[in-house]
Amino acid sequence: MDVVAQALLVRVGCEFRYTIRGNVPAIFLVRPAGGPAVRLLDETWATFPLAPYHDYVDVYGNVCRRVTFVPGETVVRYSARVEVDGALDALVPDAPQALVEDLPDAVLHYTLPSRFCLSDELGDEAWRLFGETQPGWERVQAICDYVHREIVFDYMRSSPTTTSRDALAARAGVCRDFAHLAIAFARAMNIPARYAFGYLPDVDVAERVPVMDFAAWMEVYLGDRWYTFDARNNRRRRGRVVIARGRDALDVAMVTTFGDARFDAMTVTAEGLG
Numbered sequence: 001m002d003v004v005a006q007a008l009l010v011r012v013g014c015e016f017r018y019t020i021r022g023n024v025p026a027i028f029l030v031r032p033a034g035g036p037a038v039r040l041l042d043e044t045w046a047t048f049p050l051a052p053y054h055d056y057v058d059v060y061g062n063v064c065r066r067v068t069f070v071p072g073e074t075v076v077r078y079s080a081r082v083e084v085d086g087a088l089d090a091l092v093p094d095a096p097q098a099l100v101e102d103l104p105d106a107v108l109h110y111t112l113p114s115r116f117c118l119s120d121e122l123g124d125e126a127w128r129l130f131g132e133t134q135p136g137w138e139r140v141q142a143i144c145d146y147v148h149r150e151i152v153f154d155y156m157r158s159s160p161t162t163t164s165r166d167a168l169a170a171r172a173g174v175c176r177d178f179a180h181l182a183i184a185f186a187r188a189m190n191i192p193a194r195y196a197f198g199y200l201p202d203v204d205v206a207e208r209v210p211v212m213d214f215a216a217w218m219e220v221y222l223g224d225r226w227y228t229f230d231a232r233n234n235r236r237r238r239g240r241v242v243i244a245r246g247r248d249a250l251d252v253a254m255v256t257t258f259g260d261a262r263f264d265a266m267t268v269t270a271e272g273l274g
Contacts, residue, residue, distance in 0.1 A: 008086040008239050009041075009273040012199040013079030014214075016255060017264040020069045024259035028065045029252055030078045032198070033242045036085075043080035060251060062244035069261065079269070088236040089229075095222035097135040100190050107221050110192040114247035116180045117195075118165050119187035125168075126188035135189075140220050140229055143185045147178055148234035176216040176249045178232040183218045183248065192221035195248045196228070199241040199270035212268045214254060219245065239272055 157172035164184035167177035186193035200215035202208040217230040244252035
């Protein structure tokens with residue numbers, strides 16, 4: 001059993017730079033989701049030049065910000081301090097897999113194929129690879145072990161349209177591709193799985209990432225609750241700050257623009273403050 005951990009203080013944030021032509025509406029999804037494990041202490045939004053905005057909650061419960069940009073060079077900055085549960089990701093090896101007929105109605109949605117998680121197309125492969133594993137935690141961990149082992153992290157071999165099947169064929173991708181493939185395999189085996197992304201500081205990590213970026217992982221429904229699994233890192237981590245959850249990355253894009261907006265640069269901050 002894990003020792004009760006003290007809360008962690010984490011600084012998170014991001015900056016986006018665009019060149020805008022015409023009036024361009026946009027949606028930003030970068031604010032921590034909050035909840036029992038994450039407490040937002042303070043936050044700052046800044047847009048240069050100033051732009052009208054309002055916030056709303058999407059169909060998955062994620063907090064989004066709508067803005068409308070005017071022509072010219074545009075910068076959007078977000079920063080926040082959050083207090084997060086200092087415990088490692090949960091480890092419950094005996095967490096069972098429920099029968100489909102026993103799943104809550106609200107969870108069934110996450111057993112179906114989606115734009116990037118092609119569980120219907122990867123079903124035969126999933127059952128070939130994991131059909132002999134014990135249903136439940138062991139099966140999900142086997143999926144993560146496989147994806148972590150077989151997929152090489154490579155920014156240059158992924159694109160915004162890369163699907164789970166593409167990542168498996170290329171044997172390469174970024175963290176969202178690791179998550180999409182693991183989710184597709186889980187759903188193919190009737191395990192509810194959803195996409196989560198957020199900030200992941202290098203807490204208790206020997207090898208720090210050279211350039212911080214947003215991180216993506218999956219959550220699976222076992223027993224009567226959701227658990228975090230991270231096929232990219234394939235280890236329990238501390239300090240995760242969830243921004244949003246959905247079927248896949250299409251539901252929770254960090255930025256969606258509606259018009260002529262040239263993306264110029266992005267920086268991400270995620271660091272423990274002790």
